[in-house]
């Protein structure tokens with residue numbers, strides 16, 4: 001009836017056209033059952049903005065362990081970059097026992113306890129990382145044995161990693177990996193899988209070797225789960241070059257990963273994708289409240305790949 005009144009018809013038609021544009025599904029993968037979104041409309045708006053600005057305006061900031069790597073395979077937990085070394089033949093049985101028992105029982109519950117504030121957690125994280133690194137230094141690990149430890153480990157990048165790393169390379173999109181793990185090991189994992197392309201930069205804990213190639217200390221400031229944002233602040237030159245990339249796709253699996261992009265200036269659009277791998281029931285609300293897209297027990301890079309495909313495809 002109202003369509004017979006011309007001055008109402010035009011605005012209504014426009015509203016309908018815009019509504020149709022906003023709700024039509026350009027990324028069918030977002031219907032996957034593992035995907036939870038607090039505000040689907042907002043997610044679609046961010047992705048559309050990123051598509052409009054194109055791949056030249058995009059950078060990807062990602063965590064490594066349990067974000068780019070699988071959490072589990074065939075029901076068995078996959079190792080983090082620390083675990084790869086801890087479980088390897090480069091570490092004595094005595095040291096393995098110390099590394100395995102003590103952090104799991106004491107520090108990991110603190111790390112993932114959603115009732116504790118970040119400020120409360122930080123001193124425990126520093127203590128955990130410092131003790132683990134001190135133990136590793138005592139093991140006189142040789143630099144040239146690291147690749148072998150990675151080869152013999154069960155570490156796996158998530159399904160779809162070739163497409164993920166490949167499309168970022170093809171479109172010259174920088175991939176910045178912020179990791180509280182071991183930089184030397186995770187670089188080896190990426191290298192071993194043949195995807196360490198020139199657009200990949202890693203900020204992590206790096207080992208210092210003496211003139212005999214033995215691990216003697218760790219370089220620079222310790223990076224733990226909750227101070228990754230400082231990685232950007234400590235590397236202003238790297239981030240200066242990325243000033244003209246105001247759109248950020250952020251990938252993480254811990255609440256600490258949410259602040260990884262805080263050091264980036266002039267952000268226009270940021271889409272945070274969080275892998276919820278473990279303690280799903282207890283943590284779902286916190287993740288859905290903080291990440292734009294939550295991927296529950298999803299071992300693939302399907303969603304980041306679908307979003308990247310949409311952003312990088314021509315208009």
Ligand SMILES: [Mg+2]
Nearest residue numbers: 063065066253
């Ligand atoms: Mg992680």
